[in-house]
Amino acid sequence: MSNNAPAGFISVDDALKLDKAQIRELQMKHQNGVKLELAEMLGAARMYVRGDNDKLWDEEGNLHYDMIAGVGAMGMGNSNMFIWEQMEKVKHIPNFYPLGYHHMASSLANNLAITSPEGKLTRMWTGGGGGAEANEGAIKLCKMAAHGHRSRIASVMGAYHGKTAGSLALTGSEKWKKYQFPLMPAANLPFGDLVALEDCLKTRDVCAFFIEPIQGEGGIKLHPEGYLKAVRELCTKYGTYLVCDEIQTGVGRTGKMWACEHDGVVPDVIVFAKGISGGFMPLAGYICTEEIWNAAYGDPETCFHHTVTFGESPLTCAAGIASLQYIYDNDLIAQSAIKGEQIKGRLQEIADKYPKVIKEVRGRGLMIGIEFHLAGKTLKEMVGNRAAAQEAIGARIASILMNTYNVQVMFTINNPIVIRMLPPLAVTQETIDYAMKAFDSACAEVAGDF
Numbered sequence: 352m353s354n355n356a357p358a359g360f361i362s363v364d365d366a367l368k369l370d371k372a373q374i375r376e377l378q379m380k381h382q383n384g385v386k387l388e389l390a391e392m393l394g395a396a397r398m399y400v401r402g403d404n405d406k407l408w409d410e411e412g413n414l415h416y417d418m419i420a421g422v423g424a425m426g427m428g429n430s431n432m433f434i435w436e437q438m439e440k441v442k443h444i445p446n447f448y449p450l451g452y453h454h455m456a457s458s459l460a461n462n463l464a465i466t467s468p469e470g471k472l473t474r475m476w477t478g479g480g481g482g483a484e485a486n487e488g489a490i491k492l493c494k495m496a497a498h499g500h501r502s503r504i505a506s507v508m509g510a511y512h513g514k515t516a517g518s519l520a521l522t523g524s525e526k527w528k529k530y531q532f533p534l535m536p537a538a539n540l541p542f543g544d545l546v547a548l549e550d551c552l553k554t555r556d557v558c559a560f561f562i563e564p565i566q567g568e569g570g571i572k573l574h575p576e577g578y579l580k581a582v583r584e585l586c587t588k589y590g591t592y593l594v595c596d597e598i599q600t601g602v603g604r605t606g607k608m609w610a611c612e613h614d615g616v617v618p619d620v621i622v623f624a625k626g627i628s629g630g631f632m633p634l635a636g637y638i639c640t641e642e643i644w645n646a647a648y649g650d651p652e653t654c655f656h657h658t659v660t661f662g663e664s665p666l667t668c669a670a671g672i673a674s675l676q677y678i679y680d681n682d683l684i685a686q687s688a689i690k691g692e693q694i695k696g697r698l699q700e701i702a703d704k705y706p707k708v709i710k711e712v713r714g715r716g717l718m719i720g721i722e723f724h725l726a727g728k729t730l731k732e733m734v735g736n737r738a739a740a741q742e743a744i745g746a747r748i749a750s751i752l753m754n755t756y757n758v759q760v761m762f763t764i765n766n767p768i769v770i771r772m773l774p775p776l777a778v779t780q781e782t783i784d785y786a787m788k789a790f791d792s793a794c795a796e797v798a799g800d801f
């Protein structure tokens with residue numbers, strides 16, 4: 352309760368006492384109400400009041416098994432007390448961007464340099480609340496470093512790099528671009544196609560090539576064997592910067608610290624967000640080589656060209672440091688690889704049992720996708736058309752898992768016929784066993800539609 356605020360003002364204490372109906376009313380009135388209604392329709396509207404690693408509890412006390420970890424952001428588990436305790440240690444430090452000395456940001460930069468592929472990405476910039484803003488930072492870095500000589504940026508069809516003005520030009524799905532033209536000049540190249548890439552880079556007007564080492568929202572899609580290595584060679588040959596968007600794949604998710612390490616590739620830039628702070632704080636940015644950094648921001652005239660108010664804030668950077676420490680102290684990268692193999696193996700057994708339902712199980716570490724066949728007549732008739740049927744089958748299975756079995760998963764937004772599993776890196780055997788049984792039952796339930 353506030354003494355001086357206008358009538359109707361809600362304090363934090365008041366907010367914590369609101370019930371679900373009151374919250375709904377506020378959201379419908381003041382926020383994106385249609386989004387909430389859609390979530391309700393899919394049975395995905397939840398109100399969690401407590402979390403513990405891979406488990407969540409809703410306001411009625413029901414237990415939910417977390418196999419999606421805030422779409423990869425809660426990699427270190429829900430309500431991770433270690434990270435919270437480390438953040439508490441800096442709560443007295445003013446949380447803004449000081450023109451001077453930053454113990455947390457400089458230490459995070461040091462730690463990220465140590466973890467970077469071959470230790471070669473030694474400069475850090477942070478300043479985004481989310482992935483899209485981090486990609487904006489990387490776009491500007493590359494354009495600055497190219498001194499305006501190269502106007503285009505390239506990316507891959509099906510890719511997801513965010514929905515802000517610059518990142519949207521790189522996102523490889525037309526549906527998000529509606530009413531946003533003209534966008535930044537960009538080339539969206541066919542998936543896995545080295546010939547198309549070389550044709551594009553040959554023009555020598557492409558400043559950077561952005562790529563997810565594994566496409567996340569595109570449907571947990573792995574590039575063909577050897578592709579990323581060849582991409583590195585082509586980028587070097589034509590003087591184009593290689594940017595790996597590791598917002599979903601990074602920070603241990605795929606069984607390596609950075610997914611590009613599976614291919615032995617050192618990009619010029621790695622973009623991070625999501626799991627880097629264990630999901631505690633909106634921390635996002637990039638690490639890059641000394642060379643590109645100096646070319647972009649290495650003199651007094653350019654060093655202020657991309658600053659943001661909350662970049663390098665002590666609280667966000669402390670969360671980043673703590674989250675990296677938690678990964679190492681608990682050996683989570685190795686666990687991600689081992690548990691990922693186990694889950695993939697179990698899912699493959701289910702796929703073999705329902706070959707008409709499941710087309711493919713794929714992924715690396717704890718980044719796993721299950722692609723379904725197009726549903727048969729019943730579902731198509733139910734939703735009216737083929738495109739909607741495609742969207743509907745992923746949503747339907749996700750909805751059964753969430754509503755009947757309380758298992759949290761999500762379909763991939765640029766390819767909704769794929770469901771993904773991105774559990775916390777320390778996912779327990781109990782949750783794995785429960786989720787696999789639930790998935791088997793969900794497949795049995797829909798098998799008649801195929």
Ligand SMILES: Cc1ncc(COP(=O)(O)O)c(C=O)c1O
Pocket residue numbers: 422480481482483484486511512513514563567568596597598599600624625
């Ligand atoms: C690879 C990748 N890049 C960028 C983004 C955009 O991040 P944000 O939603 O935080 O803007 C995402 C989000 O899912 C992503 O997976």
